[in-house]
Amino acid sequence: FFRRNIASKLSNALGQSEETFISSLFAIPVSKKQQSSDFRLSVNSLLQNGSFSSADDTQTQTEALVQRLKPDNVVEEISVGCGVINFKISRTVLAEKILEKIHNDGHLFGVRSELFSSLQKGRTLVEFSSPNIAKKFHAGHLRSTIIGNFIANLKEAVGNDVIRMNYLGDWGMQFGLLGVGFQRFGSLEKLKVNPLQHLFDVYVWVNKEAESNECIWLAAREFFRQLEQGEAQALSLWQHFREISVEEYQRVYKRLGVHFDEYSGESFHQSQAQGVLQQLQQRGLMKTTEKGTGVVDLSSAKNMSFYSTVMRSDGTSLYITRDIAAAIARKEKYAFDEMIYVTDKSQEGHFQQLFGILLAMGHEWTQSCRHVPFGLVQGMKTRQGEVVFLEDVLDEARTRMLRNMKESRTTKELEDPEDTAEKVGISALIVQDFKGPLVSDYKFNWDKVLQAQGDTGVFLQYTHARLCSLMRMHGGDAEAAFDPSLLQELGSIAMLKHLLRYDEVLHRSLQDLQPKHLVNFLMTLCHLIATAHRTLPVKGSPAAQARARLQLFRGACTVLANGMRILGITPVEMM
Numbered sequence: 129f130f131r132r133n134i135a136s137k138l139s140n141a142l143g144q145s146e147e148t149f150i151s152s153l154f155a156i157p158v159s160k161k162q163q164s165s166d167f168r169l170s171v172n173s174l175l176q177n178g179s180f181s182s183a184d185d186t187q188t189q190t191e192a193l194v195q196r197l198k199p200d201n202v203v204e205e206i207s208v209g210c211g212v213i214n215f216k217i218s219r220t221v222l223a224e225k226i227l228e229k230i231h232n233d234g235h236l237f238g239v240r241s242e243l244f245s246s247l248q249k250g251r252t253l254v255e256f257s258s259p260n261i262a263k264k265f266h267a268g269h270l271r272s273t274i275i276g277n278f279i280a281n282l283k284e285a286v287g288n289d290v291i292r293m294n295y296l297g298d299w300g301m302q303f304g305l306l307g308v309g310f311q312r313f314g315s316l317e318k319l320k321v322n323p324l325q326h327l328f329d330v331y332v333w334v335n336k337e338a339e340s341n342e343c344i345w346l347a348a349r350e351f352f353r354q355l356e357q358g359e360a361q362a363l364s365l366w367q368h369f370r371e372i373s374v375e376e377y378q379r380v381y382k383r384l385g386v387h388f389d390e391y392s393g394e395s396f397h398q399s400q401a402q403g404v405l406q407q408l409q410q411r412g413l414m415k416t417t418e419k420g421t422g423v424v425d426l427s428s429a430k431n432m433s434f435y436s437t438v439m440r441s442d443g444t445s446l447y448i449t450r451d452i453a454a455a456i457a458r459k460e461k462y463a464f465d466e467m468i469y470v471t472d473k474s475q476e477g478h479f480q481q482l483f484g485i486l487l488a489m490g491h492e493w494t495q496s497c498r499h500v501p502f503g504l505v506q507g508m509k510t511r512q513g514e515v516v517f518l519e520d521v522l523d524e525a526r527t528r529m530l531r532n533m534k535e536s537r538t539t540k541e542l543e544d545p546e547d548t549a550e551k552v553g554i555s556a557l558i559v560q561d562f563k564g565p566l567v568s569d570y571k572f573n574w575d576k577v578l579q580a581q582g583d584t585g586v587f588l589q590y591t592h593a594r595l596c597s598l599m600r601m602h603g604g605d606a607e608a609a610f611d612p613s614l615l616q617e618l619g620s621i622a623m624l625k626h627l628l629r630y631d632e633v634l635h636r637s638l639q640d641l642q643p644k645h646l647v648n649f650l651m652t653l654c655h656l657i658a659t660a661h662r663t664l665p666v667k668g669s670p671a672a673q674a675r676a677r678l679q680l681f682r683g684a685c686t687v688l689a690n691g692m693r694i695l696g697i698t699p700v701e702m703m
């Protein structure tokens with residue numbers, strides 16, 4: 129609303145479309161302590177979009193422009209700043225419009241902003257989590273899971289049609305080993321009781337055994353050959369492993385609030401990978417080396433140069449070959465407008481090669497594929513030691529959180545403390561992970577992660593619960609009329625100005641797919657709310673003022689909850 133208003137003034141004065149100005153207008157962060165302005169437009173942007181003719185006399189041009197922009201009852205003041213034009217919104221209108229908008233839009237607040245109107249909406253395929261059956265579900269997979277979920281949530285929030293895909297590591301020689309290991313060491317009984325643990329144990333055992341026993345290798349190769357030929361017995365055992373693993377994953381993902389539209393996997397594409405090899409050959413992109421391996425040599429290509437092995441000497445496919453086949457198959461099946469892969473940064477080279485080969489094969493749509501890399505987490509341990517399964521991390525977070533809650537004086541009597549501890553613990557993991565740039569590595573420390581003070585997920589949850597409690601206590605329904613002119617204190621204005629930036633922050637996250645912008649925004653919001661709890665009491669204030677403040681807190685609570693949900697956090701109402 130405010131952006132529109134200012135853009136329309138600019139459009140009238142300069143003759144360009146309103147859209148030209150919408151995304152160049154920035155709401156001013158509260159930390160700047162600038163009370164005289166709410167939005168600013170840089171003079172540079174006017175030069176860039178051709179509103180100003182030359183760079184010489186921008187000062188004169190700016191002053192002349194500001195003369196022509198007439199203040200009204202929405203935009204009260206328009207002034208020239210250093211390289212910017214400042215716009216100040218009427219305080220009463222600011223409170224009235226923001227709170228009205230939050231109230232009317234509910235969970236759509238901010239995501240329906242005019243900032244997003246020029247955004248191309250379409251179908252986004254996000255591939256994330258993608259663990260390897262029978263292997264460890266390490267911290268990297270946890271990161272991929274929560275980051276991918278965040279990206280999917282964000283894209284969905286602004287109106288994209290999102291496909292969430294899990295691409296399981298469910299093919300390759302390790303399944304030859306696993307099959308043989310199971311035949312010698314496995315038990316269907318144990319598999320039923322704790323499938324992931326048992327498969328992992330078998331896998332560890334067989335690998336160890338294979339070190340000293342050549343026969344295991346031979347048998348494993350034979351088992352995998354049978355799998356590739358589709359022999360019924362081997363295939364049905366493999367299928368069983370896959371099915372029970374997926375069931376287990378699903379159960380644990382549910383605890384995280386994550387779901388997938390498709391559990392695909394490398395196995396889906398092993399036969400298509402043969403077709404890919406043929407195409408590469410026909411197009412002259414693949415050469416066979418002396419050893420008989422197939423390589424794509426793009427080392428002299430202009431933008432991307434690499435040398436990539438795509439075929440083993442026995443003619444079988446590799447990880448990258450299956451990825452090429454998978455990408456093509458997905459494009460055919462889902463006709464996505466963009467595809468995003470979320471993995472740790474050690475696979476950056478892999479994705480460069482993947483995109484390079486797809487482009488060389490003539491798949492122009494590869495331009496809309498993107499890899500989102502993230503850094504390593506060091507030292508994520510549970511009481512059992514090194515992390516092997518996702519579930520262990522979630523259990524550990526829950527147990528520790530529950531203990532902290534029991535020790536805390538502020539903890540309420542809860543119906544289901546375990547459930548609350550789980551939700552709060554998970555939000556702590558997520559916030560810790562999302563605070564910095566995703567590519568950075570970080571050291572994991574349970575105590576730091578689960579702190580109630582400082583910028584943690586616990587603090588976000590605590591603030592949300594406190595707002596909910598305020599609303600429970602003072603009732604007052606969301607429809608209640610209030611007088612916005614009573615929200616003039618510094619604390620109120622600061623909070624309102626901050627809420628004004630929500631759409632910008634989402635917009636930024638959408639551009640670089642980094643959650644830190646949203647996390648920082650929510651942290652600042654929580655700090656402002658904490659101050660407001662002290663300086664803007666509801667209890668004991670005159671009725672009209674109490675009503676207005678309650679609406680302000682209600683608005684803040686809605687935005688906080690919306691933001692948390694996009695991050696993948698379920699807000700708790702009591703803790």
Ligand code: ARG
Pocket residue numbers: 255258259260295296297451469471
């Ligand atoms: N399963 C792989 C791993 O655990 C990740 C898969 C990433 N996705 C892909 N399309 N290659 O490292």
